[in-house]
Amino acid sequence: MKQLTILFVCGAGLGSSFACQMSAEDVLETLGVKARLDHSDISSAVSMQPDIIMTGQNFQSQFEKFAIDEAKTSLIYLKNIVSKAEIEEKIVPVLIQKGILND
Amino acid sequence: MIVVDFIIKNILTQASITIALIAMLGLILQRKSLGQVLSGSLKTLLGFQVLSAGSSIIVGSLIYFGKIFTQGFKMQGIIPSIESINGQAMNELGLGREIALTFLAIFVFNILIARFTRWKYIFLTGQAILWMATMTTIFGYFAGLRGLVLVLVSGFIGAVFAVAMPAIAQPLVRKITGSDDIALGHFCTIGYLFEALIAKLFGEKGENKKSTEDLHLPTQFEFLQDTYLSLMVVMVPLYLITAFFAGATFSTRLAGETNYLMFAFLQSIQFVVGVYVLLAGVRLLLGEIVPAFRGIAMRLVPDAKPALDCPVLFPYAPNAVIVGFITTTLGSILAMFVLPKFGLAMILPGMLTNFFAGGTAGIFGNAVGGRRGAIIGGVAHGFFITLLPALLVTIFNQMGFVNATATDVDTVVAALLYAWIIGPILKAV
Numbered sequence: 318m319k320q321l322t323i324l325f326v327c328g329a330g331l332g333s334s335f336a337c338q339m340s341a342e343d344v345l346e347t348l349g350v351k352a353r354l355d356h357s358d359i360s361s362a363v364s365m366q367p368d369i370i371m372t373g374q375n376f377q378s379q380f381e382k383f384a385i386d387e388a389k390t391s392l393i394y395l396k397n398i399v400s401k402a403e404i405e406e407k408i409v410p411v412l413i414q415k416g417i418l419n420d
Numbered sequence: 421m422i423v424v425d426f427i428i429k430n431i432l433t434q435a436s437i438t439i440a441l442i443a444m445l446g447l448i449l450q451r452k453s454l455g456q457v458l459s460g461s462l463k464t465l466l467g468f469q470v471l472s473a474g475s476s477i478i479v480g481s482l483i484y485f486g487k488i489f490t491q492g493f494k495m496q497g498i499i500p501s502i503e504s505i506n507g508q509a510m511n512e513l514g515l516g517r518e519i520a521l522t523f524l525a526i527f528v529f530n531i532l533i534a535r536f537t538r539w540k541y542i543f544l545t546g547q548a549i550l551w552m553a554t555m556t557t558i559f560g561y562f563a564g565l566r567g568l569v570l571v572l573v574s575g576f577i578g579a580v581f582a583v584a585m586p587a588i589a590q591p592l593v594r595k596i597t598g599s600d601d602i603a604l605g606h607f608c609t610i611g612y613l614f615e616a617l618i619a620k621l622f623g624e625k626g627e628n629k630k631s632t633e634d635l636h637l638p639t640q641f642e643f644l645q646d647t648y649l650s651l652m653v654v655m656v657p658l659y660l661i662t663a664f665f666a667g668a669t670f671s672t673r674l675a676g677e678t679n680y681l682m683f684a685f686l687q688s689i690q691f692v693v694g695v696y697v698l699l700a701g702v703r704l705l706l707g708e709i710v711p712a713f714r715g716i717a718m719r720l721v722p723d724a725k726p727a728l729d730c731p732v733l734f735p736y737a738p739n740a741v742i743v744g745f746i747t748t749t750l751g752s753i754l755a756m757f758v759l760p761k762f763g764l765a766m767i768l769p770g771m772l773t774n775f776f777a778g779g780t781a782g783i784f785g786n787a788v789g790g791r792r793g794a795i796i797g798g799v800a801h802g803f804f805i806t807l808l809p810a811l812l813v814t815i816f817n818q819m820g821f822v823n824a825t826a827t828d829v830d831t832v833v834a835a836l837l838y839a840w841i842i843g844p845i846l847k848a849v
Contacts, residue, residue, distance in 0.1 A: 328645050328647040329731075330703060331547060331699055331702060331703055331729070332545050332547070332606075332728065332729020332730070332731060335703075335706070335707075336544065336728045336732055339710075339711060339714060342711075358646075358648065359645070359646050360647075360649065374735040374738070375735045375738035375741070376645065395735065396735050397597065397599075397732075397735070398732060399602055399726070399728060
């Protein structure tokens with residue numbers, strides 16, 4: 318079983334993606350899920366092929382233009398990228414689908 | 421004595437080592453394992469060196485650009501860049517260690533202020549703190565402060581800004597996000613409030629307020645959110661046009677064997693390479709320090725609000741971000757031509773700031789005065805954030821920084837505070 322990788326993305330890959338990563342870290346800890354987390358800018362994100370990409374809603378249209386294989390990489394868009402409630406609500410179904418969490 | 425001497429001469433004068441030791445301290449305080457402490461400290465060390473490398477690339481490209489610009493337009497054009505100021509302060513003034521320690525002092529004072537006052541903001545945007553530390557340290561140094569006093573005073577002033585800026589922006593941030601659990605931690609806040617004020621005066625009011633978010637912007641604009649792509653789109657024509665105006669003879673002398681326009685093109689890409697490398701360095705550098713700081717701060721100040729980088733607000737009003745970027749750029753181009761008429765320096769638009777600060781200011785303008793507020797406020801914001809760095813140029817020139825100035829207005833205000841108020845007081849005493 319390869320470890321789950323989650324990539325957090327924003328324009329420069331510096332501030333807000335990092336803030337999102339720190340919030341998600343807390344969420345994953347309460348869920349008891351171990352994962353490798355990293356953050357990057359949108360230009361680099363395309364080539365990284367993580368299991369999950371989390372980013373702000375404002376990047377949705379751009380990600381739809383990229384050729385990202387959704388079977389391999391699930392995309393999650395957030396309105397408030399540091400809201401633990403929103404992160405949890407959106408990540409749990411994906412984790413269940415990937416067989417990492419049980420219903 | 422030899423050992424102590426070695427430590428002082430070879431270890432504590434290296435800024436990268438100082439900052440790695442700060443990260444190490446943070447990791448030890450969090451009771452991490454030995455392996456994590458070592459790898460975290462090494463990553464921080466690497467990040468700092470990568471940051472310096474990126475800064476040299478930027479400076480190299482800007483030196484070339486400065487030459488062709490002066491030749492082409494017969495005036496001094498300055499690209500504001502805190503990165504190059506940071507590089508010069510570290511390399512030429514040898515202030516690297518003081519800047520690193522001030523960076524730590526800002527963190528510590530920030531926690532103390534949040535712990536003992538009503539303002540419960542913890543400023544988590546690491547790179548902004550680094551730039552603030554750069555400015556307060558340089559200006560403290562030129563006001564005659566040295567050693568520990570310099571670090572403490574610069575750190576305290578930086579920390580006051582780190583708490584005050586999120587606090588004054590909070591009423592509007594509440595309005596934008598509809599909640600009170602996050603704050604804005606970005607040192608361009610005075611500009612945001614300026615835009616909000618203009619939007620209030622000239623924007624749409626009450627019932628007539630139309631949000632930018634009901635507009636259908638052409639999707640072609642969306643690529644602008646990709647930082648490095650939008651930088652290239654601006655820098656390439658800027659360099660090419662300038663090289664063209666400088667003329668083939670002059671530009672070829674700088675380009676050597678390569679065709680002079682091709683050389684200008686490659687140099688413009690080189691500028692973006694510098695920014696990319698620098699930010700990759702910042703990412704490595706902050707990867708360990710910020711979570712450590714956050715962990716410690718949240719334990720000491722349980723009811724603290726995290727003040728976060730400005731793009732956190734972008735998903736709330738993505739159209740306002742694009743409108744803000746474009747209008748701020750227009751305003752800064754306007755100021756570029758107008759300010760020299762008043763005897764001030766010619767400041768070229770700093771595209772990174774125009775995007776991040778302009779985009780965020782657009783959200784503020786839209787929240788207060790709708791579409792018209794975002795547009796009129798945006799142009800005024802662009803003018804404002806060009807005017808302040810222009811005021812700083814003369815002061816920087818007196819200090820021996822050749823044609824340099826910084827962008828983020830809060831750090832500029834901190835610098836002006838030193839230059840106009842604190843410095844004269846210190847000199848009088």
